[in-house]
Amino acid sequence: MILTLAGGVGAARFLEGLVQVAPVETITGVVNTGDDFELHGLWISPDCDIVTCTLAGLIDQVQGWGITGDSDACMEWLGKLGGPTWFKLGDRDLALHIRRTALLRGGATLSTVAESFRKALGCPIRIVPMSDDPAPTHIVTNAGEMHFEEYFVQRRAADTVLDVRLHAAGSAERRRGWLEAIASAEAILIAPSNPVVSVGPILALAGIRKALRESPARVVAVSPIVGGAAIKGPAVPLMRAVGIEPSALGVARAYSDVLDGIVIDQVDADLAAPIGELGIQVAVTDTIMRGPAEKAALARTALELARSHNG
Amino acid sequence: MILTLAGGVGAARFLEGLVQVAPVETITGVVNTGDDFELHGLWISPDCDIVTCTLAGLIDQVQGWGITGDSDACMEWLGKLGGPTWFKLGDRDLALHIRRTALLRGGATLSTVAESFRKALGCPIRIVPMSDDPAPTHIVTNAGEMHFEEYFVQRRAADTVLDVRLHAAGSAERRRGWLEAIASAEAILIAPSNPVVSVGPILALAGIRKALRESPARVVAVSPIVGGAAIKGPAVPLMRAVGIEPSALGVARAYSDVLDGIVIDQVDADLAAPIGELGIQVAVTDTIMRGPAEKAALARTALELARSHNG
Numbered sequence: 001m002i003l004t005l006a007g008g009v010g011a012a013r014f015l016e017g018l019v020q021v022a023p024v025e026t027i028t029g030v031v032n033t034g035d036d037f038e039l040h041g042l043w044i045s046p047d048c049d050i051v052t053c054t055l056a057g058l059i060d061q062v063q064g065w066g067i068t069g070d071s072d073a074c075m076e077w078l079g080k081l082g083g084p085t086w087f088k089l090g091d092r093d094l095a096l097h098i099r100r101t102a103l104l105r106g107g108a109t110l111s112t113v114a115e116s117f118r119k120a121l122g123c124p125i126r127i128v129p130m131s132d133d134p135a136p137t138h139i140v141t142n143a144g145e146m147h148f149e150e151y152f153v154q155r156r157a158a159d160t161v162l163d164v165r166l167h168a169a170g171s172a173e174r175r176r177g178w179l180e181a182i183a184s185a186e187a188i189l190i191a192p193s194n195p196v197v198s199v200g201p202i203l204a205l206a207g208i209r210k211a212l213r214e215s216p217a218r219v220v221a222v223s224p225i226v227g228g229a230a231i232k233g234p235a236v237p238l239m240r241a242v243g244i245e246p247s248a249l250g251v252a253r254a255y256s257d258v259l260d261g262i263v264i265d266q267v268d269a270d271l272a273a274p275i276g277e278l279g280i281q282v283a284v285t286d287t288i289m290r291g292p293a294e295k296a297a298l299a300r301t302a303l304e305l306a307r308s309h310n311g
Numbered sequence: 312m313i314l315t316l317a318g319g320v321g322a323a324r325f326l327e328g329l330v331q332v333a334p335v336e337t338i339t340g341v342v343n344t345g346d347d348f349e350l351h352g353l354w355i356s357p358d359c360d361i362v363t364c365t366l367a368g369l370i371d372q373v374q375g376w377g378i379t380g381d382s383d384a385c386m387e388w389l390g391k392l393g394g395p396t397w398f399k400l401g402d403r404d405l406a407l408h409i410r411r412t413a414l415l416r417g418g419a420t421l422s423t424v425a426e427s428f429r430k431a432l433g434c435p436i437r438i439v440p441m442s443d444d445p446a447p448t449h450i451v452t453n454a455g456e457m458h459f460e461e462y463f464v465q466r467r468a469a470d471t472v473l474d475v476r477l478h479a480a481g482s483a484e485r486r487r488g489w490l491e492a493i494a495s496a497e498a499i500l501i502a503p504s505n506p507v508v509s510v511g512p513i514l515a516l517a518g519i520r521k522a523l524r525e526s527p528a529r530v531v532a533v534s535p536i537v538g539g540a541a542i543k544g545p546a547v548p549l550m551r552a553v554g555i556e557p558s559a560l561g562v563a564r565a566y567s568d569v570l571d572g573i574v575i576d577q578v579d580a581d582l583a584a585p586i587g588e589l590g591i592q593v594a595v596t597d598t599i600m601r602g603p604a605e606k607a608a609l610a611r612t613a614l615e616l617a618r619s620h621n622g
Contacts, residue, residue: 041413073382077406081431083413091402095388098409102352102394120392 002303003181003217004189006031007198008047009064009232010224011191012054014302015125017295018189019055021303024124026186029055030178032193033110033129034137034166034201037149039087040078042097043104046149047198048114048129049096056121064232067092086154111177128178130202137197138165139238148197157234161241164196166204182211187306190221192231192287195254196238203258212258220261220306222298223248226287227267247271252280261305263287263298281305313614314492314528315500317342318509319358320375320543321535322502323365325613326436328606329500330366332614335435337497340366341489343504344421344440345448345477345512348460350398351389353408354415357460358509359425359440360407367432375543378403397465422488439489441513448508449476450549459508468545472552475507477515493522498617501532503542503598506565507549520569529571531617533609534559537576537598558582563591572616574598574609592616 002022004015006029015029035046053059053067060066070090079085089097100113108116110129118127139151141159151157182188193199199221203209212219228247230236236246244250248264252275255262261281264271265288272282283305289295313333315326317340329338343358364370364378371377381401390396400408411424419427421440429438450462452470462468493499504510510532514520523530539558541547547557555561559575563586566573572592575582576599583593594616600606 040409041416042409071382071384071402073402074385074406074409077403078410081406081410081428083406083410091382091384092388094405094409095385095392095394098351098353098385098405099389099392099394105352117392 001181001185002027002187002189002306003178003185004029004191005193005199005202006047006051006191007193008032008035008050009054011047011193011198012051012059013064013289013295014189014191014222014299015051015055016292017289017297017299018303019124020292020296021300027125028128028178028181029125030128030130030202031114032198032201033131034135034197035148036110036134037136037147040083040089040097041101042094043101044087044089044097045100045110045114045129048110048117048127049093052114052118052121052123052127055125056118056123058121066090087149130178131205135201135205136167137201138167139163139197140165140241152234157237161234161237164200164238164242166201179207179211182208182215182217185215185217187303188212188215188217188219189302189306190219190255190259192222192224194224194230194233194235194238195244195251196235196242199255200242203255209258218260218306218308219255219258220263220302221251221255221259222263222287222302223251223265223268225251225268226265231288249274252278256280261308263302263305281308312492312496313338313498313500313617314489314496315340315502316504316510316513317358317362317502318504319343319346319361320365322358322504322509323362323370324375324600324606325500325502325533325610326362326366327603328600328608328610329614330435331603331607332611338436339439339489339492340436341439341441341513342425343509343512344442345446345508346459347421347445348447348458351394351400351408352412353405354412355398355400355408355460356411356421356425356440359421359428359438360404363425363429363432363434363438366436367429367434369432377401398460441489442516446512446516447478448512449478450474450508451476451552463545468548472545472548475511475549475553477512490518490522493519493526493528496526496528498614499523499526499528499530500613500617501530501566501570503533503535505535505541505544505546505549506555506562507546507553510566511553514566514569523569529617529619530566530569531572531574531613532562532566532570533574533598533613534562534576534579536562536579538578542599560585563589567591572619574613574616592619 032047109132114127137148140163143159239246248268263283346357420443425438448459451474454470550557559579574594
C-alpha cells in the first residue's frame with residue numbers, strides 16, 4: 001500500500017499523477033481535516049472533498065477547486081436570508097456538506113462518510129480523514145486567533161500571522177484507523193501541500209511521527225516550496241510564523257525526523273547539498289504540475305525515491 | 312388585527328386575496344406546522360414557507376408551489392450521495408431549510424425564524440407558526456403509521472387512511488405567542504385549507520378552541536370542499552377517516568363549536584340551509600380562486616361576513 005499524506009489542491013494534483021503510475025487499489029490518501037469547520041450548521045471538510053472530487057474528475061480544472069458546472073442558487077438565497085456568504089458553496093458542493101452532516105448526526109464517522117462519498121462519486125483511491133474527531137487548525141494573528149478558513153478565506157490571509165495552533169493534535173487520534181497502516185505501507189509519500197496547515201496537522205496527531213520513524217517504508221516528501229515561494233496559498237507567512245524557513249530546505253528540516261527522501265524543484269538544485277547533509281536523499285526534477293504528464297512524472301519520481309533502498 | 316388560520320397552498324392563495332382588501336399590517340397568518348419534518352438533517356416547514364414565499368411573490372404560479380426559477384442541482388447530488396430524493400427541494404428552497412436549521416440549532420424559535428424570513432423575502436404580512444414546538448401530524452394507514460409528508464408525498468397518498476394523529480397537540484402550546492392575539496383580533500378567518508391536516512393541528516392545540524369560542528371577534532371559515540371534492544390535495548380520504556363528511560356541511564360541523572360564519576361555493580348552495588341550522592351564518596359565492604380578482608372577492612366576502620354583526 002502507498003500512503004499519501006495530503007492537504008487539498010496540491011495533494012489532489014499530485015494524487016492525479018500517482019494514480020497514473022501505481023494501481024489505484026494500492027493508494028490511500030490520508031487527508032488533513034484541520035481545515036474542517038461548521039458553517040450554516042453544516043460540516044465542511046474542504047480537503048477531503050477537494051481530493052475526493054478531483055480524483056473523481058469532478059473539479060473545475062481551471063480554478064482547481066469547485067465542482068465542474070456548479071451553480072450558486074442556494075448560496076445567493078442563504079445570503080438573502082442573512083447567512084454568511086464569505087465561504088462560497090456551490091449547489092452540488094452543498095449536497096456533500098448536507099449529506100455529510102446528516103450522516104455524522106446519525107452516528108457515522110468522517111471515515112465512513114469519506115468512504116461512502118468516494119464510492120458514490122467515483123474516486124478510485126481510498127480517502128481516509130486524518131482523524132474522526134475535530135482537530136481545528138487555528139491561526140493566531142495580529143487581529144486575534146481564528147480558524148484557518150476564517151484567516152484564509154474570510155479575511156483573505158491579510159492579517160499578520162503570529163502563530164499556528166493545532167488544537168486537538170494530542171487527542172485527535174481516537175478512532176483513527178490508519179496509524180497501523182503506516183507500519184505495513186510499502187511507501188509513504190507526503191504530497192506537495194502546505195507543511196504548516198495541511199501536513200502539519202497530520203504529523204501533529206499523537207503517535208504519527210513515531211510511527212513514521214519506525215515504519216519499514218521509506219517516507220518521501222515533495223516540496224511545495226519552489227524557489228522560495230509557495231506554488232499556491234499562504235505557505236510562506238505561515239512557515240515563517242512557526243519558524244520554518246520558506247524554502248525546500250525549510251520543508252526538509254520540518255520533516256527531517258521522519259523523512260528519508262525529498263523531491264525538490266530544479267530551480268532549488270543548490271539546496272540538494274544542504275538537504276543531503278540532514279541525511280535526507282534528494283531527487284531534483286520539475287515539480288510544477290502543469291498537466292497529466294507532469295503529474296505522472298512527479299509521482300513516479302517520488303515513488304521511485306521511496307522505493308529505492310539506499311539513501 | 313385579522314388573524315387567519317392557514318395551511319399551505321390554499322391558504323396562501325386566500326391570503327393573496329386578503330392583502331388586496333385589508334391593510335397588510337393588520338394581517339397575521341397563523342400557519343400549520345404539523346407538516347414540518349426533518350429530512351437530510353434539515354428542518355422543513357412546508358406550510359410556513361409556501362405562505363411566506365407566495366405572499367412575497369416568489370412562488371411558481373403555474374404549479375402553485377416551488378420557488379420561481381428554482382433549480383435542482385443540490386438535490387441531484389444528494390441523490391448521488393445516497394440521500395432520500397422523494398421530497399423535492401430546489402436549490403433556493405434548500406437555503407430556507409439550511410438557514411432555518413442553523414438558526415434553530417443556535418437557539419432561535421420557529422417564530423423568530425418565520426419573522427426573519429418574511430422580512431428578508433418581502434412577505435408583507437406577519438407569519439406566525441402555530442407552535443414553536445414540534446407537533447407532527449401522523450397518518451395511520453393500512454401500511455402503518457407515518458408522518459403526513461411520507462403519506463402524502465413519498466407514498467403519493469396511495470394508502471388507505473384509517474386515522475389521523477396530531478401528536479403534540481396537547482403540549483405544543485409552549486412559547487406560542489398568538490393565543491392572546493385571538494382575544495384582541497378584529498376578525499378571525501379560517502383559510503380554505505384541509506380541515507384535518509392543515510387547520511386540524513392548529514385547532515387541536517391546547518386552549519385554542521376555547522379562546523376562539525370566547526373571542527369577541529367572529530370566526531369565519533372558507534370551505535375548501537366544493538361539490539364534495541377538495542380543490543387540491545387529499546382532504547376527502549382524510550376527512551372520511553376521522554368521520555367528517557367530505558362536504559361544506561362536514562367542514563361546518565367540524566368547526567361548529569368555534570364558527571360564526573362560513574363561505575361556501577355556489578355549487579353547494581343547497582347546503583346553506585342545513586349549515587344555517589347549526590347556528591352558522593352562510594355566505595354563498597364563487598370560491599374557486601382563478602386569479603387576483605377572484606382571490607380578492609373571496610377574501611372580501613369572508614371578511615365582510617366576519618365583520619357583520621349578526622348571524
